[in-house]
Amino acid sequence: MGSTTVSSDVTEGVGLPVSSRTFDAVVAVFSLLTVAGIAADFRSHAAGISFAEEGFFTAEHVFFYSAFLVVAVTLFAGTAHRRSRGLDWVAAVPPGYRWGIVGVLVFGFGGVGDFFWHSAFGFEESFEALVSPSHLTLAVGSVLFLLSPLRAAARRGEDADTAFGAVPVVVSMTLALAILGMFGGFVNPLVRPYPHFEWESMRSVVTMLVAWPLVYVGAVVATLRRFDLVPGAFTVAFGVAAFAIVQVEGYVWLLVPAVVAGVLADVFAVYVRRVGIGRALRSRAFTAFAAGLPAAFVTVYFTVVDLTVGIDHSYLQEGLFNWSIHVVVGAVVLAALVGVLFASVVADGRAAVTTEEVS
Incomplete structure (x- = not known):
């Protein structure tokens, strides 16, 4: 492929x-x-x-x-x-x-x-x-x-389906993600455990949690359109790139949601190798992946923050800005829904290209 x-x-x-x-x-x-x-x-x-x-x-x-x-x-x-x-x-x-x-x-x-x-x-x-x-x-x-x-x-x-052949691809992807993660820190929740700090804007944090996983999904699509990748490539790339980001402020355990995203990406890559990238991007499996990776990322992110430093549940204003169950679960659902929208756009674009090539 x-x-x-x-x-x-x-x-x-x-x-x-x-x-x-x-x-x-x-x-x-x-x-x-x-x-x-x-x-x-x-x-x-x-x-x-x-x-x-x-x-x-x-x-x-x-x-x-x-x-x-x-x-x-x-x-x-x-x-x-x-x-x-x-x-x-x-x-x-x-x-x-x-x-x-x-x-x-x-x-x-x-x-x-x-x-x-x-x-x-x-x-x-x-x-x-x-x-x-x-x-x-x-x-x-x-x-x-x-x-x-x-x-x-x-x-x-x-080909990049061997450990040796995958090196330039994985290194390039890792370093580009690291740069995007550092310079794009204003949309990257891995910089610090934002729900722990009561002074952080909840709106901004939810936006980060919705936006950043799409970077991972986009990286997976862009890479798999060009290469078959050795198993574990995305886990390594996402994890190492995340380390470059989390070491800035020292919250190393925020690596976990990035690694989970990489594992899911590697699972999807196995499916792509079996059916081909064109068919995969128009399948329900891709929609499930594009929704599941963001949902898993946000879920693991909240879980890790809560288990380590704790999520702040105080009120900044009466009745507002509380990390309640409504906001936490809602952020997970919103991330998944945006992933579905992303998948539909990618699938339509792929179908249009294929139609033009056939004609």
């Missing part, structure tokens, strides 16, 4: 060095180090780092910008080498890495902007770090180059 589309760069550039698993591995390893440094930087921002005391070149900044430079040099060196063999600059970019090159340029621009932003306004703290313009630029650029090994594997038509 894995993609069999081969890049024109590959077919036209026979004998030329192209992206390979070794090339992907170099990019993936230093992308991993980049994200690890970004995660450590987020922890520093959450702790209230001082620009006046630390300056811009903190240990975290030096670490992740250095790792990023290795990624950038690798991509541009590979492109220059292919260019020296007669291809134009666009065709010389290794297959699957064109958006990666764009991402490197965007990230580099964001890094320069980050320096001037911090110099002018100091370091962001807490929520500020999520919406800072320079940080958002870094987020967009990083996601583009982090997904490059996955795109390269898809362009080569490689």
Whole structure:
């Protein structure tokens, strides 16, 4: 079921060095180090780092910008080498890495902007770090180059149904989810046990609980359309990405709902391998999965919070903002209903594409 589309760069550039698993591995390893440094930087921002005391070149900044430079040099060196063999600059970019090159340029621009932003306004703290313009630029650029090994594997038509073959796909997916989870912290309930804090807006928390599981469902659909994945791939990807998120404020046990979501995704992946992605996305099984994963995620999230730090049941206003049974169960049901809506949209879109291809 894995993609069999081969890049024109590959077919036209026979004998030329192209992206390979070794090339992907170099990019993936230093992308991993980049994200690890970004995660450590987020922890520093959450702790209230001082620009006046630390300056811009903190240990975290030096670490992740250095790792990023290795990624950038690798991509541009590979492109220059292919260019020296007669291809134009666009065709010389290794297959699957064109958006990666764009991402490197965007990230580099964001890094320069980050320096001037911090110099002018100091370091962001807490929520500020999520919406800072320079940080958002870094987020967009990083996601583009982090997904490059996955795109390269898809362009080569490689399978990911073995542990070795799945590495570039799982690493890319994991790192992209980690970045989305950190920079999208305002819609990510894994950042902290929100129902424990009476000052958190209940409306915002319910919105997070409905929105974030759809990221997982979307990642599953996007990945399975291109690859057969080795069992356990989603559990690893969701769990490791969640760890990058929960370590920022130290609520490590919030890993549990993410891991549960990964297990359900792996179960659905087994079904997809049996019937094919086209049939699976138009089946009742997909609707059940798209509703069941969010419902399970929210249920486990509330359970874990209640068993560890406890859910706040006090009133902020008389008769309002109470984490009552109505709100808790309602959030589970709402997440499931939105998942059903998501499944119907995906199924209709898939059917439309199939009809056009047949005609």
